[in-house]
Amino acid sequence: MSAQAPTRIQVAGSAGTDPYDVLVGRQLLGELGALIGPRVKRVAVIHPEALAETGEALRADLAGQGFEAVAIQVPNAEEAKTAEVAAYCWKALGQSGFTRSDVIVGVGGGATTDLAGFVAASWLRGVRWVAVPTTVLGMVDAAVGGKTGINTAEGKNLVGAFHPPAGVLCDLAALESLPVHDYVSGLAEIIKAGFIADPVILDLVEADPQAARTPAGPHTAELVERSIRVKAEVVSGDLKEAGRREILNYGHTLAHAIEKNERYQWRHGAAVSVGMHFAAELGRLAGRLDDATADRHRTVLESVGLPLSYRYDQWPKLLETMKVDKKSRGDLLRFIVLDGLARPTVLEGPDPAVLLAAYGEVAG
Numbered sequence: 001m002s003a004q005a006p007t008r009i010q011v012a013g014s015a016g017t018d019p020y021d022v023l024v025g026r027q028l029l030g031e032l033g034a035l036i037g038p039r040v041k042r043v044a045v046i047h048p049e050a051l052a053e054t055g056e057a058l059r060a061d062l063a064g065q066g067f068e069a070v071a072i073q074v075p076n077a078e079e080a081k082t083a084e085v086a087a088y089c090w091k092a093l094g095q096s097g098f099t100r101s102d103v104i105v106g107v108g109g110g111a112t113t114d115l116a117g118f119v120a121a122s123w124l125r126g127v128r129w130v131a132v133p134t135t136v137l138g139m140v141d142a143a144v145g146g147k148t149g150i151n152t153a154e155g156k157n158l159v160g161a162f163h164p165p166a167g168v169l170c171d172l173a174a175l176e177s178l179p180v181h182d183y184v185s186g187l188a189e190i191i192k193a194g195f196i197a198d199p200v201i202l203d204l205v206e207a208d209p210q211a212a213r214t215p216a217g218p219h220t221a222e223l224v225e226r227s228i229r230v231k232a233e234v235v236s237g238d239l240k241e242a243g244r245r246e247i248l249n250y251g252h253t254l255a256h257a258i259e260k261n262e263r264y265q266w267r268h269g270a271a272v273s274v275g276m277h278f279a280a281e282l283g284r285l286a287g288r289l290d291d292a293t294a295d296r297h298r299t300v301l302e303s304v305g306l307p308l309s310y311r312y313d314q315w316p317k318l319l320e321t322m323k324v325d326k327k328s329r330g331d332l333l334r335f336i337v338l339d340g341l342a343r344p345t346v347l348e349g350p351d352p353a354v355l356l357a358a359y360g361e362v363a364g
């Protein structure tokens, strides 16, 4: 029996970049050679420790296709998103004689593809790269859209570049080895896509939250594809976040502050869940969001096992960190809130008392 053809979702070129496809399906590795492109001599496969076998299998496969292939192993999760790890990758590329016509493949979760994309953006001022996301979150969000970067001591993703991949391969079979904690973390970005743009996503999750927690659930492919379509549509029109792309940051202003406060030991999706709960309360208290939609945040996030709360006493520190959020302008804090279901908008300079009251709801 032949494998089913993958779904192809196109991301349009924007700001002078080329269009590319996101492929979703199974047994997609046969597509990698074509994405790497012709006249390529060297390929570097950047992978996390947890995917050492996958990284080596990919390297060996590419070597079998005639490429000079090297594997570059990096730490798992956020430990990889540091200047030191980026420098380690640059060293490996330099020692392999990596030129502008060579290609980087990032295989792993969002942390790995953010790093691999950043290494590709910075090496020789930009080489081609292909993303092979292996987590839910990587497939539906991180690998699509060209935001690449690393963290610094001062905050999340503070150093980076817009550098879209040449293609994205989402092999749903990869999700079968993902720990449930990581699988569920990715659901936060899927639910985000539901609230900001595609409420059918929320209906599918609510129909059977337990099934949504596993790759064997009946709606896995549809949830992944719908979320990618939301992201693809938004970034196609605004690669560099001059406007509409900011809606993808729903829940992220507080989330990034929590991640920094937790020294990046919380999963991104868990922090985004708390951040969306906060954004919903902020929208409600600012008089923008109806009670039913605000309450729906709590019920749907909780139903799949995502967290809603964070420590009350941490508010002053979180507020300080939020001031260097990329959406801030001068001293003005800016948040994405909802005017209603699938109606995201910007809330600028909210009253500090309203912010604190919204946080009070989150801190329970």
Ligand SMILES: NC(=O)c1ccc[n+]([C@@H]2O[C@H](COP(=O)([O-])OP(=O)(O)OC[C@H]3O[C@@H](n4cnc5c(N)ncnc54)[C@H](O)[C@@H]3O)[C@@H](O)[C@H]2O)c1
Residues within 6 Å of the ligand: 048, 049, 050, 051, 075, 076, 077, 078, 081, 108, 109, 110, 111, 112, 114, 134, 135, 136, 137, 138, 141, 142, 143, 144, 145, 146, 147, 148, 157, 174, 175, 176, 177, 178, 179, 182, 185, 186, 189, 267, 268, 269
């Ligand atoms: N660039 C963007 O637009 C964008 C969007 C959303 C999130 N992000 C970033 O993505 C990161 C979070 O990504 P994530 O949730 O994928 O986490 P992650 O990359 O930290 O991966 C979680 C863990 O799962 C392991 N892993 C990955 N795939 C696996 C598999 N198939 N089987 C077993 N283990 C596997 C990883 O090694 C890691 O230990 C954050 O740094 C976040 O800032 C970026």
Ligand SMILES: O=C(O)C(=O)C[C@@H](O)[C@H](O)[C@H](O)COP(=O)(O)O
Residues within 6 Å of the ligand: 141, 145, 147, 156, 157, 189, 241, 245, 246, 248, 249, 252, 326
């Ligand atoms: O692609 C975007 O744009 C997003 O905001 C998607 C987010 O889910 C993602 O976490 C992104 O990395 C956040 O970017 P940042 O610029 O706020 O660091």
Ligand SMILES: [Zn+2]
Residues within 6 Å of the ligand: 141, 189, 252, 268, 272
């Ligand atoms: Zn995110």
